[in-house]
Amino acid sequence: MSSITGRGPAVCIGDDVDTDLIIAGRYLRTKDRSVFQEHVFEDLDPTLAARLQGAVLIAGKNLGCGSSREQAVVALQQAGVQAVVARSAARIFFRNCINRGLPVFIVPDLFCHEGNEIRFDTEKNELSIAGKEVRSLPLSARMNEILAAGGLVSYIRRETGR
Amino acid sequence: MATLSERILNAPAGTCIDAQADRAFCHDGTGVLTKVAWEEMGSPPIKQPFRISIIFDHIAPANTSLTAQLQHELREFARAHTMHFSDIGGGVCHQVMSEGSALPGELIIGADSHSCTLGAFGAFATGVGATEMAAIWATGGTWLMVPETIAITMSGSLPSHVEAKDIALAYCGRLGMDGATYRAIEFIGDAMPKLDMADRLTLCNMAVETGAKTGLCYADEVTGSYLANYGTHIPVQEPEPCTYEKEIHLSLDEMVPLVAVPDRVDTVSPVSEYMGTPIDQVFVGTCTNGRYKDLERFASILSDDMVMVRTIIVPASRAVLSEAVQSGVLQTLIEAGCSIGVPGCGPCLGAHMGVLGPGEIGLSTANRNFKNRMGVDARYFLSSVTTAACSALAGEITDPGEFL
Numbered sequence: 131m132s133s134i135t136g137r138g139p140a141v142c143i144g145d146d147v148d149t150d151l152i153i154a155g156r157y158l159r160t161k162d163r164s165v166f167q168e169h170v171f172e173d174l175d176p177t178l179a180a181r182l183q184g185a186v187l188i189a190g191k192n193l194g195c196g197s198s199r200e201q202a203v204v205a206l207q208q209a210g211v212q213a214v215v216a217r218s219a220a221r222i223f224f225r226n227c228i229n230r231g232l233p234v235f236i237v238p239d240l241f242c243h244e245g246n247e248i249r250f251d252t253e254k255n256e257l258s259i260a261g262k263e264v265r266s267l268p269l270s271a272r273m274n275e276i277l278a279a280g281g282l283v284s285y286i287r288r289e290t291g292r
Numbered sequence: 293m294a295t296l297s298e299r300i301l302n303a304p305a306g307t308c309i310d311a312q313a314d315r316a317f318c319h320d321g322t323g324v325l326t327k328v329a330w331e332e333m334g335s336p337p338i339k340q341p342f343r344i345s346i347i348f349d350h351i352a353p354a355n356t357s358l359t360a361q362l363q364h365e366l367r368e369f370a371r372a373h374t375m376h377f378s379d380i381g382g383g384v385c386h387q388v389m390s391e392g393s394a395l396p397g398e399l400i401i402g403a404d405s406h407s408c409t410l411g412a413f414g415a416f417a418t419g420v421g422a423t424e425m426a427a428i429w430a431t432g433g434t435w436l437m438v439p440e441t442i443a444i445t446m447s448g449s450l451p452s453h454v455e456a457k458d459i460a461l462a463y464c465g466r467l468g469m470d471g472a473t474y475r476a477i478e479f480i481g482d483a484m485p486k487l488d489m490a491d492r493l494t495l496c497n498m499a500v501e502t503g504a505k506t507g508l509c510y511a512d513e514v515t516g517s518y519l520a521n522y523g524t525h526i527p528v529q530e531p532e533p534c535t536y537e538k539e540i541h542l543s544l545d546e547m548v549p550l551v552a553v554p555d556r557v558d559t560v561s562p563v564s565e566y567m568g569t570p571i572d573q574v575f576v577g578t579c580t581n582g583r584y585k586d587l588e589r590f591a592s593i594l595s596d597d598m599v600m601v602r603t604i605i606v607p608a609s610r611a612v613l614s615e616a617v618q619s620g621v622l623q624t625l626i627e628a629g630c631s632i633g634v635p636g637c638g639p640c641l642g643a644h645m646g647v648l649g650p651g652e653i654g655l656s657t658a659n660r661n662f663k664n665r666m667g668v669d670a671r672y673f674l675s676s677v678t679t680a681a682c683s684a685l686a687g688e689i690t691d692p693g694e695f696l
Contacts, residue, residue: 146469146556150662155641158321159351159359161328173664192470195503196662197641198405200325200421220503221474222405226421270308272435282423283332286430292334 132278133253134233136212138186140246140259145190147174149223152194152202166205183210186248188240190216194223203230213250215240215257215266228273231281235266252277293534295441296508297476300397300416305440311399312433314415315343317376318403318425319385320359321350321641323366325422326403330429338373339432345376347388352380352636355644383609383635386410386579390493391611392522396511396529401428406579406659407506408499412492413519414511414529416476419500439476439505442467443536446483448545453692455589456491457581457657457676459542460498461550465560466540473503480531483544484509489518490585497580498659501557549692551655552674555663562691563679569689571673572652574603574680575666577638581657582608584615586677591616591624593681593696600687603630604646606638630684642666655683 151174153166171178187206193216194202203226206214213233217240227234233252242248246260255268269277279285286292295305303309318326323346330336338344346366354360363380370377378388385402386409394400396414401407403425410417420434428434444463450456463477477499479492487495492509499507509515510529519526549563576582576590587607605625607613613635616622626632631646639646640658648654648667657680661672673689682695 148662150642150660150665154664155643159324159356159362159643161324161362173668192473192503195469196405196660198322198403198419198421200322200423203421204325218470218473220470221505222419222421225424229421229423229427270435270437272308282427283329286333286336286427290334290336290430292336 133251134277135251137247137249138184138212140188140242140244140248141178141181141185142188142242142244143174146192146195147189148196149194149199149202150196153199153205158199158201163204163208166201167208170205170209179209185211186250187211187214188242189214191218193219195220198222200226200230203227203232207232215248228276229282231277233277237264237266293532295476295534296414296478296510296529297416297439297441300399301436301438303438305438307438308435309438310433310435313343313401313428314398315345315389315393315400316402316425316428317345317347317385317389319350320348320352320363320366322403322422322425324362326425327366327369329423329426333426333430336430338429341373341375344429345378345389346370347378347382347385348380349384349636350641351643352634380636381610381634383612384579384582384637386497387582387608387612391609392519392524395524396515396526401434405500406497408504409493409497409579411496411506411508412489413515414509416506416508418506437474439474440537441476441478442472443478443480443539444542445539446479446481446542446544448483448543449486450544450547453678453696454547454549455676455678456487456494458547458550459544460495461552461560461674462542462547463540464498464501464552464557467502468558469501469556470503472499475504475537477504477507479507479509484512485514488514490583493583494580501659549676549679551679551689552661554661554671554673557660557674563675563689564691566673566689567691570653571601571655571683571688573646573648573654574599574601574684575639575646575654575656575658576677576680577606577608577633578640578658579608580659581677582606582612584612586657587612587616587625588619588621589677590681591621593678594624594628594685597628597685599629599684601684603684604633604638605630606633606645607635609635639666655680655689
């Protein structure tokens with residue numbers, strides 16, 4: 131199984147950031163993905179979008195609660211977010227991250243400052259935050275396979291021989 | 293001995309299973325991205341299209357030419373692949389599926405977070421994202437973790453001015469916005485026979501607001517007589533002793549009307565604490581409270597009086613609208629000064645048909661009051677239909693206990 135590794139500066143947001151705040155409903159009716167990166171986090175903090183390129187998004191509890199909109203994950207990817215780390219995540223958002231191949235780590239006692247360097251490796255359930263090793267909750271075998279395939283589209287292509 | 297989720301999914305909590313969906317659906321909002329993902333998968337043959345529905349409800353009718361174009365492509369696609377298709381005006385996906393389609397014991401997966409609504413039938417009903425729905429089109433199923441279950445045990449009966457929506461707000465307040473994440477919620481107790489299908493759909497609908505994977509009610513005689521109206525006869529699901537992770541007891545006799553205060557669903561207070569708060573708009577509708585029972589209740593409170601604030605009523609489905617026409621409820625609503633919308637989601641998702649302006653305050657019977665969701669820099673309180681009706685008549689937030 132191939133792992134996804136990376137490093138980037140932490141960009142921190144708080145608890146219960148819902149998918150409406152990640153990308154508002156008024157911007158969803160399009161296939162033009164650049165619209166999502168333009169408006170990502172607009173209703174939470176309009177200055178956030180400019181800091182996301184190459185960053186690791188650090189969130190509190192219940193990240194991505196609310197709407198099932200997968201555009202929330204697409205918006206983060208389009209804006210350049212490499213991985214997401216949260217104290218906890220809402221289940222549909224969490225599945226959407228895996229399904230779109232965005233590495234997601236759940237660290238219940240997560241503590242991090244804006245700008246801290248984050249290193250991650252999806253194979254290891256382990257992260258480095260400002261040089262300190264922390265454990266993340268393990269993913270199931272299936273979730274790891276989907277993530278390693280780069281997301282559910284590639285996974286299904288392989289499964290169905292397409 | 294197993295929970296209802298364990299029985300339906302046929303595996304103990306904590307097990308990861310592969311399961312085929314008995315029914316799967318998406319809407320115009322999630323369907324566009326589902327179709328894109330399906331094309332990226334190499335346009336595999338659709339497995340069992342007769343189990344798949346595409347239901348237009350989110351922006352129905354289309355608000356812009358671009359939306360209309362995206363809907364046109366999806367409409368043609370649904371027809372070409374012989375999926376079930378419900379066009380604009382048919383109603384909210386969860387309501388449409390509740391009108392004779394969803395059945396006890398089924399695994400129902402929807403590309404919408406409120407897919408948990410259909411657990412009211414004793415089904416395991418849950419939401420997924422668009423790419424996962426595309427995978428279900430291709431393979432017929434997906435993987436699921438069988439959840440632990442939280443029981444909400446209800447006793448007694450509701451006072452006449454209190455509704456199932458108040459129960460829903462009460463448990464959201466008790467559990468919090470992530471209090472049931474990855475869990476199922478079972479609604480049980482001696483109050484259940486007194487809660488009809490409309491009430492149960494409202495209860496299960498808001499399970500996701502606590503993070504839950506689904507909400508469930510056991511199929512009983514209430515479920516049976518409801519489905520018999522659609523020509524389907526079902527065996528009841530007898531509850532068996534089982535282990536719940538947690539139990540919450542609610543005495544319905546002691547319940548009072550509640551509001552969820554902006555911007556959180558779990559910031560819940562008695563309506564009495566917000567008495568007199570001026571409001572700019574009342575909205576009645578959605579998969580939470582747009583059923584016939586809701587329209588009838590709203591109309592019966594208005595009676596021959598006029599609303600004092602602009603009021604938008606969006607029936608949850610064409611069948612609801614039709615019933616309201618036949619019974620005269622619609623006439624009452626129109627004569628009271630209400631605006632009637634096309635059956636669907638209405639302004640709930642903040643895209644059209646009644647979003648608020650900056651600084652405005654709304655009272656809504658929907659399920660979410662997140663910051664900016666139903667209008668930038670506006671605020672929305674969530675309440676029952678009864679509270680909404682009393683407040684519409686007074687032009688300010690009003691406690692039905694004082695008013696009726």
